[in-house]
Amino acid sequence: MEKQLKEAVELFEEVIIYGTERVLKSIDNPIVHEFSPEQIQMMKIIDKHGPITAGSLAVMQGVHKSAISNRLKKLEEKGFVQIVKSDSDQRTKWVELTDEGSDFVEKARAILSSFISSLLSDHVDEKEVEQFVKTFRKLKEIMKLGEGER
Amino acid sequence: MEKQLKEAVELFEEVIIYGTERVLKSIDNPIVHEFSPEQIQMMKIIDKHGPITAGSLAVMQGVHKSAISNRLKKLEEKGFVQIVKSDSDQRTKWVELTDEGSDFVEKARAILSSFISSLLSDHVDEKEVEQFVKTFRKLKEIMKLGEGER
């Protein structure tokens, strides 16, 4: 047990902490490299959630409001999101995807999904996928994902 | 199968691509927040490998040499690494950890290891650890980790 836990710890660190960039870089479709991972995540959240406030985005992305403010400015300038004022609260701004933004998200989802799917299919057989799902569910629970993000 | 693969894909994305920051942020020991994850990784590579060239670090960390050059400058300024000229090739520089650097790596390893260990122990029973290790080994293989990094 101690030996296995030790190995699990090392693998966890290697895969979870240092593996992310490698995976992202190996996606060879240029479309997903037009934006940063954080920008893509933001657009996907908006797409999934529908119009949303900047403050909610900050919670969901786990960062300060200033980071959101900055990111939104960039995406707005590029025409992928639009800001709509709130009727009920003058301070609040609603963020929506533009058509261009929606198109992008659709494409990005397909590319990412396809990439990961083939990554898994190429290395994992049907039986293992089952285990993968279990492990990932557990990981998700461990990492408390979903608490700030839908 | 299709349904499970779909779920695996979504979980993969959530955990691997967007989960990293959450994990790192939840470590509450301030020591590991003195440096960025990339800086820590660099020091750990040097610690593990011994004196190493900047070019090798670039390969191992999967980035351009300029990123390494920049990062080394910062760590050298802080006194955690030192640069030694090569006898056999005037262009090459060998990078070593200072005593302070080695101390830090030792501490960081303990903190990270302890954190992840308790993270896993708190949520995973003995039987599951076995599965975790298998899954992580597979992930490591999938992500081609270790090819550019020891």
Place this chain on the structure above:
DNA sequence: TTTTTATAGTTTACCCCCTAAACTAATGAT
């Protein structure tokens, strides 16, 4: 030997990220 090509690492330019504090305008509580 001299010239050309390749290489190690650095610098420069520019883009992105984040935290944190300070700030502005609007809303809610007293």
Place this chain on the structure above:
DNA sequence: ATCATTAGTTTAGGGGGTAAACTATAAAAA
């Protein structure tokens, strides 16, 4: 009406990365 809280913005500063240009050195070709 006044004070406290809140949504979002701006400013300051630290980190990351790519990519091209650059400098000095080494290796290969002429």
